[in-house]
């Protein structure tokens with residue numbers, strides 16, 4: 099019998115601390131007006147100093163498990179898309195699985211930057227549909243604030259912390275109708291953490307030059323995002339056999355409101371169908387889509403049976419899209 103994977107439950111977690119654009123005005127040479135008009139961001143959440151990526155992942159996971167109405171012991175695989183992990187290695191997924199109180203469960207991270215959730219969803223779907231695993235806990239979790247140079251106005255105003263989770267498993271109602279992923283590694287420098295790896299091992303010079311933090315060529319990322327995100331959305335809808343009109347809601351990676359609105363315009367997606375929360379949380383990297391999805395499910399906006407299309411773009415460069423029936 100063919101197994102079809104669907105979404106069995108979802109959850110999210112956002113740290114309590116709110117940092118507004120006005121708070122940032124006190125830290126770097128920026129303004130609420132600049133950030134709001136260029137990105138759409140008004141505020142973001144910042145994790146407590148002692149709150150780790152796995153702590154946030156755990157809270158999102160517990161909510162997703164409760165939402166799915168299942169026992170945590172039913173989970174047989176944990177995948178965490180993140181690029182702001184607890185440690186460079188071992189995987190944050192291993193630590194989160196331990197904190198969740200699960201034993202003998204395989205766990206690994208996925209590194210695909212802001213497209214990480216779509217990559218993780220693709221892997222989770224394949225694991226379930228191949229019959230290898232039954233209930234996959236997929237948690238996109240980011241504590242990006244640790245990886246930001248808080249003196250660099252080009253980057254520190256964009257990002258936020260948070261986690262979003264989904265349980266992916268066999269379903270007769272919900273369905274992951276399509277997934278599409280792609281990459282281009284010709285320009286890692288467009289968006290990366292340059293220092294601390296094998297190219298530029300950690301040294302005093304790396305620390306002095308702040309190369310252990312996020313670096314970005316905003317213009318190049320923008321240009322590529324507006325090309326690749328529509329491409330991924332189009333591919334995902336074609337693979338699912340749906341037209342933009344048949345999609346009930348879209349959730350695009352929340353990196354910049356101008357990118358989101360550009361894609362919406364290109365596909366004639368009306369504002370009421372396009373779920374946006376960037377103004378409140380900024381760019382939580384891999385976590386933006388599952389956070390926005392769960393918020394919309396919890397508020398009653400997204401209902402069972404709705405068709406929702408996702409599209410994301412991130413460092414790597416990576417991009418991807420998916421269409422799900424809730």
Ligand SMILES: CC(C)(COP(=O)(O)OP(=O)(O)OC[C@H]1O[C@@H](n2cnc3c(N)ncnc32)[C@H](O)[C@@H]1OP(=O)(O)O)[C@@H](O)C(=O)NCCC(=O)NCCS
Nearest residue numbers: 128129132136212251252255316317319320353354411412
């Ligand atoms: C970063 C981004 C918002 C910048 O917007 P932009 O429209 O390209 O910016 P502009 O070209 O109008 O302005 C750049 C100027 O603003 C300045 N600037 C940058 N950040 C600023 C800030 N926070 N506050 C005030 N000024 C800022 C720059 O120093 C530059 O000044 P200069 O022209 O004197 O050198 C935009 O490029 C972007 O969103 N890129 C994609 C980022 C992204 O999505 N990243 C995550 C991908 S997953």
